[in-house]
Amino acid sequence: MKNEEKTLLRIEHLVKRFDVSTNAFQKEYVHAVEDVSFEIKKGETLGLVGESGCGKTTLGRTILRLYEPTAGKIIYDGQTVFDKAASRQPDMFDFRKKMQMIFQDPSASLDPRMTVGDIIAEPLDVHGLCNSKKERTERIHQLIERVGLTQEQANRYPHEFSGGQQQRVGIARALAVGPEFIVCDEPISALDVSIQSQIVNMLEDMQAEMGLTYLFIAHDISVVRHISNRIGVMYLGSMVELAESFELNKNPIHPYTKTLLSAVPIPDPKKSRQRERIVLEGDIPSPVNPPSGCKFHTRCPYKTKRCEEETPAFREVEPGHYAACHLI
Amino acid sequence: MEKKKLLEVKDLRVSFFTPAGEVKAVGGISYDLNYGEVMGIVGESGSGKSVEAYSIIGLLQSPGKVIGGEILFEGENILTYDEKKMRAFRGNSVSMIFQNPMTCLNPVYTVGNQLMEAVLCHEHVSKEEAKKRAMEMLTLVGINNVEKRMKQYPHEFSGGMRQRVMIAMGMICNPKLLIADEPTTALDVTIQAQILELMKELKEKIQMSCIFITHNLGVVAEICDKVSVMYGGRIIEQGLVDDVFEHPAHPYTQGLLRSMPRVDAESYERLIPIEGTPVDLLNAPQGCPFAPRCEHCRRICLDEMPDYTSVGNGHQSACWLNALQALEGGSEVA
Numbered sequence: 045m046k047n048e049e050k051t052l053l054r055i056e057h058l059v060k061r062f063d064v065s066t067n068a069f070q071k072e073y074v075h076a077v078e079d080v081s082f083e084i085k086k087g088e089t090l091g092l093v094g095e096s097g098c099g100k101t102t103l104g105r106t107i108l109r110l111y112e113p114t115a116g117k118i119i120y121d122g123q124t125v126f127d128k129a130a131s132r133q134p135d136m137f138d139f140r141k142k143m144q145m146i147f148q149d150p151s152a153s154l155d156p157r158m159t160v161g162d163i164i165a166e167p168l169d170v171h172g173l174c175n176s177k178k179e180r181t182e183r184i185h186q187l188i189e190r191v192g193l194t195q196e197q198a199n200r201y202p203h204e205f206s207g208g209q210q211q212r213v214g215i216a217r218a219l220a221v222g223p224e225f226i227v228c229d230e231p232i233s234a235l236d237v238s239i240q241s242q243i244v245n246m247l248e249d250m251q252a253e254m255g256l257t258y259l260f261i262a263h264d265i266s267v268v269r270h271i272s273n274r275i276g277v278m279y280l281g282s283m284v285e286l287a288e289s290f291e292l293n294k295n296p297i298h299p300y301t302k303t304l305l306s307a308v309p310i311p312d313p314k315k316s317r318q319r320e321r322i323v324l325e326g327d328i329p330s331p332v333n334p335p336s337g338c339k340f341h342t343r344c345p346y347k348t349k350r351c352e353e354e355t356p357a358f359r360e361v362e363p364g365h366y367a368a369c370h371l372i
Numbered sequence: 373m374e375k376k377k378l379l380e381v382k383d384l385r386v387s388f389f390t391p392a393g394e395v396k397a398v399g400g401i402s403y404d405l406n407y408g409e410v411m412g413i414v415g416e417s418g419s420g421k422s423v424e425a426y427s428i429i430g431l432l433q434s435p436g437k438v439i440g441g442e443i444l445f446e447g448e449n450i451l452t453y454d455e456k457k458m459r460a461f462r463g464n465s466v467s468m469i470f471q472n473p474m475t476c477l478n479p480v481y482t483v484g485n486q487l488m489e490a491v492l493c494h495e496h497v498s499k500e501e502a503k504k505r506a507m508e509m510l511t512l513v514g515i516n517n518v519e520k521r522m523k524q525y526p527h528e529f530s531g532g533m534r535q536r537v538m539i540a541m542g543m544i545c546n547p548k549l550l551i552a553d554e555p556t557t558a559l560d561v562t563i564q565a566q567i568l569e570l571m572k573e574l575k576e577k578i579q580m581s582c583i584f585i586t587h588n589l590g591v592v593a594e595i596c597d598k599v600s601v602m603y604g605g606r607i608i609e610q611g612l613v614d615d616v617f618e619h620p621a622h623p624y625t626q627g628l629l630r631s632m633p634r635v636d637a638e639s640y641e642r643l644i645p646i647e648g649t650p651v652d653l654l655n656a657p658q659g660c661p662f663a664p665r666c667e668h669c670r671r672i673c674l675d676e677m678p679d680y681t682s683v684g685n686g687h688q689s690a691c692w693l694n695a696l697q698a699l700e701g702g703s704e705v706a
Binding site: 095096206208236237238239240241244248263264265266267269270271293303304305306308309310311312313314316321323327 | 416417530531532533560561562563564565566568569587588589590591592593594613614617618627628629631632633634635636637639640642643644645646647649650
């Protein structure tokens, strides 16, 4: 059990801004990720939920340094991946063998001119993990069978596969280098309902088998809650609440989390009629000019004067349950 | 209370004639819709749910073709309408809301202009009258500051607001039937909740019939009175929402409900997926389209498509399993 308690990834005050200035004298930024800190323990799944534009995908990509962070610190397994304070940033090549990513749109993330076998083997080639052609073929077959496809399919091209099968190929590619940590960026939202559960179960099986650690990003809170040990809720670039997944469901603290939970339609007509629903006014404000103070105050039903002026701290409200709200 | 039928679809068949062969997108579906009722059509992509709706409103495009069946709207078969009659029918009697509001609004006209166009096309009214109607509609769908909003272009609206405009546009000529094709799929959950609340409110205010196409069972449970579950171009189960969700009779419906993680689940339960991949309609199986993925599949399922078996009050399921149970159990109610 001691192993499970070990922190695998720690990010501290991570910031990512995108420069969208159109005028040389007036700098404008999209504040995609603002001062986010959390830890992921080895073997656990941390879920990230939020609406589109809340910065969850940017956060996932920034952790892998697919986007260069603007500020903050990323530490993986005791080694620094990024540290703004350092003069030179470490080389990512070796980290890529440990940290991989599964992308949202399976058809867009596979090269249409490569066979599925070559797509899966590309990370192996890049990292020189296979000594002979025979070993390479064996490894491809092993991987492709692991994700529920057949050996013969290795010679086909991505367009010959359905969406669910393409996502399986994407997963096989992420597994090729034998990673420890995988960022799953909306891996099932492009798939049909009946296929989604197949992929979710496969991800769970692989985790149990290989001891993988996931950062699972999705907008569908019911899926995130199912697969994650802990969930972080993001709003407009900031993390507003972080807790164990069942605790979050039973005892949501932040008003935004409450709304999010009540907004998910339940496939049960009787329950959904009885349910009290909090409907938010308005839309998500622009991340170029985020509201002052608590970013949620423009839509929050409980806002006070203080919320407009002062940014609430992200603090531990109950053991293991963090939230950023003035009202608690 | 006897409800009056607004729409009756009888054995509708739609095929697409592609170079690769005939794709039977809709393979003989029947249902009816009463006045003031909201019916949900659920199904995965490629199940034929949108094609079916497009044929009601006469927007089916080549190579798609209705090859059989009848669509009776207030007793008249609209498949016999010519293009001129169809134009008058569309918008006046039936209108449609599409999935992606950005691609459906014209970016170079103001929102007010587009709303007024719908009225001016269908009714002989003055411009002032049309403008008044457009502003009333925008207020009805919850848009503030109408005077200013009328003069704005679609890109100045957010996703949720654009969808509200689409709803206003769909309802401006007081159609008897509104077809909503995945109206909330492109929206975030909190915005989806807003739109669903709006549609529920409108449903109370104006007694309009509505066909709600979606792949989200949760949305159906929330807003619909009736539901039809489609798979491989067929309606495999239909009935009142409460019946279908509480006692799903068809293995596909059962599987779908079981495979979804639920936000109201009390504890962790492993999902039970439906194995296999959705049916390829180009090489559709001879029998039940779901048979290759069904855990209860028997030989007869592969050979012959089952008829509907009644499993309760207006609740029908097309499955041999239900047919057998009905035979054995006599009056057994599922």
